[in-house]
Amino acid sequence: MSKLHELYANSAIEHFGLALRIAIGKRDHGGCEDYASLVELDYVEKEEQFVIVLKKFLRRFDACARRWEREHPGRSSFKPSEKDLDEVVKLAQEYGVRVVCAAIMSHALVYSEKGEKE
Amino acid sequence: MTNFVINKTSFEMFDVFRAYGLAFLISGFENRVEVVIHDMGNLFLIKVEGEIPKKADPKLFEEIGSSWPLVFQTFKKRKDLKVKHPIEEAEYIVTSEYDKILDVHRKYEFVPVFGKKIGGGKTFYQTMDVSAAKGYREEKRDTYHDGSQIEVDKYSWVVALIGAAWFGVWPQNLMRRDANFLMCIVPNPKKVLLMSHRDVQNALDKRLCVVSANTSLIHYSVKLAKITWNKSDEIDYDSVVFNVMQKTGQQPKPGGGGKYTLDLLNGVARTQEGLEVLEKIDKFLLPTDPRIKGIRQDIALAVTDFLMRPSLDNLRRFESLYIRGMINKKNRFFPWDKPQLEEMLKYVEIA
Numbered sequence: 001m002s003k004l005h006e007l008y009a010n011s012a013i014e015h016f017g018l019a020l021r022i023a024i025g026k027r028d029h030g031g032c033e034d035y036a037s038l039v040e041l042d043y044v045e046k047e048e049q050f051v052i053v054l055k056k057f058l059r060r061f062d063a064c065a066r067r068w069e070r071e072h073p074g075r076s077s078f079k080p081s082e083k084d085l086d087e088v089v090k091l092a093q094e095y096g097v098r099v100v101c102a103a104i105m106s107h108a109l110v111y112s113e114k115g116e117k118e
Numbered sequence: 119m120t121n122f123v124i125n126k127t128s129f130e131m132f133d134v135f136r137a138y139g140l141a142f143l144i145s146g147f148e149n150r151v152e153v154v155i156h157d158m159g160n161l162f163l164i165k166v167e168g169e170i171p172k173k174a175d176p177k178l179f180e181e182i183g184s185s186w187p188l189v190f191q192t193f194k195k196r197k198d199l200k201v202k203h204p205i206e207e208a209e210y211i212v213t214s215e216y217d218k219i220l221d222v223h224r225k226y227e228f229v230p231v232f233g234k235k236i237g238g239g240k241t242f243y244q245t246m247d248v249s250a251a252k253g254y255r256e257e258k259r260d261t262y263h264d265g266s267q268i269e270v271d272k273y274s275w276v277v278a279l280i281g282a283a284w285f286g287v288w289p290q291n292l293m294r295r296d297a298n299f300l301m302c303i304v305p306n307p308k309k310v311l312l313m314s315h316r317d318v319q320n321a322l323d324k325r326l327c328v329v330s331a332n333t334s335l336i337h338y339s340v341k342l343a344k345i346t347w348n349k350s351d352e353i354d355y356d357s358v359v360f361n362v363m364q365k366t367g368q369q370p371k372p373g374g375g376g377k378y379t380l381d382l383l384n385g386v387a388r389t390q391e392g393l394e395v396l397e398k399i400d401k402f403l404l405p406t407d408p409r410i411k412g413i414r415q416d417i418a419l420a421v422t423d424f425l426m427r428p429s430l431d432n433l434r435r436f437e438s439l440y441i442r443g444m445i446n447k448k449n450r451f452f453p454w455d456k457p458q459l460e461e462m463l464k465y466v467e468i469a
Contacts, residue, residue: 003468
């Protein structure tokens, strides 16, 4: 079985993938159309760059989450935790940045909610 | 049980056509005997259960339901032509020398004879194997000429023709005038019961994604894996042999060929999720409309590259394009089910 398959099952990767899925969604559907993060994750190759890309992504995602919380008072938005961040960086050191990015993007391809089916 | 032998040459498609052709020559349309083709590595062994029919089925040379016209598309009809049309020649050889054809293929030492001029030999057409278009290697001095065509002995020629006409798959939507290439595909029989093979091929939709030769090949292979996953006791294909020809104003020119191994697709088809992945690829990701453009075309090419070589780079390219396709709802690219994608990721090769 491939390394990518192992990574795909990791919860930290899953949380970042879900965040990316929300981030690239349309504003009308609670997303924030953050295509910049998508492109950056697509092209990042080095660990140092990867950390910067994640930082930028989380900053944008945080803004998006706060906006969503303002629009939906009393509800809290999903956010990857600090533990997730540490885990993803550790995995990038262990498996390589490109594999980790591919695993995160794979999660962005799957259904995040029920009722979204074709 | 009677065994027949098809010794392999370096012409892969020609060999496969000979195996199917000889098996079909014996069984005919009415499946007069049970015929199984085994790929033994250096030869195809054809095992026949039952009494060998005394003569060939006359329906073998009927055009309806066959690809006879496509096999002879490089043959130029001229008014002043003194020789018979090759289909008439083939029919004549089969009717007059049926026993001889079977006899030579009973011998393990019989190997097709190729050459520039062979006594009673026939032209080895590029539709039987695209390598034949290279012609016979010979010295050319003083004046230019295209070179001589390769000839092959008539017994191998006629069985290969039958195989090409009845078992070569020509994608239906490449028969359009505006298609710029032609393609012939045939699955390699690792172990195949001829009767079941014919049922499978009849049931298989011949409309393929014709964005490129690779997409057509992958689309056919995906359909094949989908249809044969639960028939492994009767049908086992290990690869798909393909030939590509480029259309020109004149005769079609050779455009390459090769063998695509079905290990990946057969592996994917072993699970329910894998079958769903193949269904999604077949129905949504490889469109059969030849005029398709834009992101649909890009994704068809990306998924084809991934299935040809499941590397991390190819997966990333596919993912990246698919996400771009999903962003615009008009494209109607829907997210994947988690177990389906998980199944696909199992096969990603990381260097």
